Amino acid sequence: TKMGDFAPDKIAEQVPQLAEILKMRRQLEELLGFMDGRVDAEKRIAQLLNNEPLLGKIASQALADEDKVEV
Structure with missing residues (x-):
């Protein structure tokens, strides 16, 4: 176990509902980057x-x- 394992995103990945939200957030961030301009x-x-x-x-x-x- 490393300190990095306790980062909010790492903890969220361990909870299915939060992992799904985190996945959607990352997809939205990618879309925003793609759509820029x-x-x-x-x-x-x-x-x-x-x-x-x-x-x-x-x-x-x-x-x-x-x-x-x-x-």
């Missing part, structure tokens, strides 16, 4: 995020996919 893509994502019917459909599909994995 890409104005057209930023506008398109903003349009998609304002499309509530589409977001609802995506959320429903994600939940359905998650249920299939847990079974």
